[in-house]
Amino acid sequence: MVYFVENRQPAPITSTDKTFLLLRKDIVEGHIVSGTKLSETELSTKYGVSRAVIREAINRLEACHLVERKANVGARVVSLTPEGLIELYQVRESLEGMAARLAAQNMTDEEISKLEGLLQDHFEEVKQGDSYYQEAGDVDFHYRIILGSKNSHLISILTEGIYHLVRMYRVQLGMAGPRVSTAFDEHKHIVQAIANRDGELAEMLMRRHILYSKNNIEKKLT
Amino acid sequence: MVYFVENRQPAPITSTDKTFLLLRKDIVEGHIVSGTKLSETELSTKYGVSRAVIREAINRLEACHLVERKANVGARVVSLTPEGLIELYQVRESLEGMAARLAAQNMTDEEISKLEGLLQDHFEEVKQGDSYYQEAGDVDFHYRIILGSKNSHLISILTEGIYHLVRMYRVQLGMAGPRVSTAFDEHKHIVQAIANRDGELAEMLMRRHILYSKNNIEKKLT
DNA sequence: AAAGCAAAAATTGTCGACAATATTGACAAA
DNA sequence: TTTGTCAATATTGTCGACAATTTTTGCTTT
Secondary structure: OOOOHHHHOOOOOOHHHHHHHHHHHHHHOOOOOOOOEEOHHHHHHHHOOOHHHHHHHHHHHHHOOOEEEEOOOEEEEOOOOHHHHHHHHHHHHHHHHHHHHHHHHHOOHHHHHHHHHHHHHHHHHHHHOOHHHHHHHHHHHHHHHHHHOOOHHHHHHHHHHHHHHHHHHHHHOOOOOOOHHHHHHHHHHHHHHHHOOOHHHHHHHHHHHHHHHHHHHHHHHO | OOOOHHHHOOOOOOHHHHHHHHHHHHHHOOOOOOOOEEOHHHHHHHHOOOHHHHHHHHHHHHHOOOEEEEOOOEEEEOOOOHHHHHHHHHHHHHHHHHHHHHHHHHOOHHHHHHHHHHHHHHHHHHHHOOHHHHHHHHHHHHHHHHHHOOOHHHHHHHHHHHHHHHHHHHHHOOOOOOOHHHHHHHHHHHHHHHHOOOHHHHHHHHHHHHHHHHHHHHHHHO
16 A cells, blocks of 8 residues: 655655755745745755755755745745635646546546545545544545646646645644545545546536635634 | 736846746747757856856756756756647646636736737737737737736746746747637637626636637647 | 677766855944 | 944855766677
8 A cells, every 4th residue: 555645756866856855844844934044054054965955955945836035035935824825725726626637538447446446445544543644545645636637747736836835734734634534525426537537527526625625724724 | 018028027137047048048949959958068168157057047947847857867858749738738728717717806907907908909910910929919918817817826837837838839830829810809708708807707718719729739730 | 790898988966165145233423 | 213334244146176977988708
């Protein structure tokens, strides 16, 4: 049973790769507080690499929208705002809806049956009340559908760009794995639509699913 | 009458900024041929800057999906394929459709009337048969609607990521400013929907508009 | 001649130093 | 006390050199 999205990507080779992943983890999980200024010299001593490595890592983080940079001034970790969260979920709704539609069209039968298997595993864990794996299962579910779209632009935008920001909001607002039982039913219906090759329905259900999730989070925010 | 999308962004400050813009221009316009390997040392002599500057510029180009990079091997300009074009337009359809919907909701009355003015200017130029400005006018039209969405993620994905790739395809496949008269009508209807604050219609019309545009290009490809 | 191997060359990755720019702090004038 | 100016400090931007890795080249062996 493979969880953990990151494992599917090629292993980090260069020092810059590793530093980028470390920094991203620290930012997403809030060990580096949202809004903090990222001092290049400071980070280079902290992570034990040269400033060139740090600079390149920061550039990549900027490309993911996890930090913002001003010329000759420096980079700051993005600050999390309710408005930003709403914007993010708006984009997610559109893009993941599209992913579901394309997945219904482009996933192989084998991929679909594996997805059904994942759902079953997820169900077992929900019964056992293992909230850590609930989160991982949810991420994995969405991740597979995104990959199932077979659209490389879409895949890159979601998995490299948007997803880590979403995780950052979820982790830092303390809402990992919410809405579990209802979310599970929604997942099931989406997979059914995909298995029936009904792209339109899959898109609509996915959009709803994300919309509900947004509403749920908004409720907790206010 | 302000055309030229780039002018709205802050002027390039650093040497890296300028080099990035030069390189991007050369890639998009085909002066550096699609598929070419980008040698860091070669480019650093060509553009008269250090390798560090070139490296950072290439990193940014990678973030825009204009080049692909392999660790310890190097970067290549992306190669253009019919499949890639289709994937790109699929994403565009979804994202720009969303932009139109949000624009209908979020643009100010003033912005909308300026957009109507742009359309009028564009109409005059179409009558005169000035094909260069047709292209610019079309780009500017889409650009304003994207900005009108007021969703920063959406804006960044489209204007920093996807748009330059679209331009690259259009320039290099030799189809700048096609379908002018029909496209103009489509633009007009989209603006009407936005002015009526009818987001759903605006989205649908924009999706159609891009779909037609894709079909038109596909016809030329085969 | 073809395939495999090893040395050589070229390319990318990383580093520390210097230059350019921004920030801070002290001091003077209102 | 507040404001403005200028020097001092710290930070980012750029550079050239070295290290690590890949690619090429030339030789050997079958």
